[in-house]
């Protein structure tokens with residue numbers, strides 16, 4: 001299963017299956033919302049296959065899920081904790097981003113005037129598929145995972161440091177680019193997955209999920225002990241070393257093996 005959410009020519013949102021053709025990703029046919037399959041697909045609407053690249057250029061990609069919350073994990077790669085001068089945490093360090101911070105692939109990250117340093121943080125995001133509540137320490141988490149997508153945990157670093165809580169520094173509008181595609185055809189529970197973040201084409205971050213301090217199953221169980229995870233909820237699993245500020249006009253890309261590239265312009 002690989003799919004995206006897009007705007008049809010008449011501005012109506014729809015879901016479409018994604019297929020690779022000649023090394024390029026195409027939205028090929030309209031489907032029902034995979035998280036709400038009882039909703040009828042818009043199959044009556046005429047639809048011709050279109051590349052994700054073209055959808056991005058035409059600003060027709062949408063965030064592919066509608067989370068009730070975005071749960072993030074701070075300092076989950078040793079090298080990133082070290083680069084900011086922090087100890088490796090002994091328990092997952094959780095914080096939330098508001099759904100209002102979501103931005104689709106191809107959207108523009110707006111740097112707030114009150115911040116002097118807005119950083120990218122490329123991350124692998126888990127999408128929850130089934131309500132998860134108080135999972136036991138040995139619970140199998142696979143049935144609760146719908147799929148994965150790319151996420152950029154954009155951060156106003158100076159405000160994150162000056163405020164006792166991270167809510168503002170992490171929560172501005174447009175600070176959570178996510179997408180462009182959902183896939184359950186990558187297997188980070190059993191295989192290593194690589195992540196690369198580029199700024200204006202230059203590689204800034206390289207991460208491997210085998211270097212995560214807290215594994216994906218551990219994170220899902222740990223979060224579910226605190227809050228009920230709902231279908232569509234996003235878990236941003238942490239960022240590797242190499243975070244750096246972005247300037248107006250920059251293009252930031254988060255690329256994860258087996259997922260499409262999440263690309264956003266900065267203003």
Ligand code: ZN
Nearest residue numbers: 121153238239
């Ligand atoms: Zn982060």
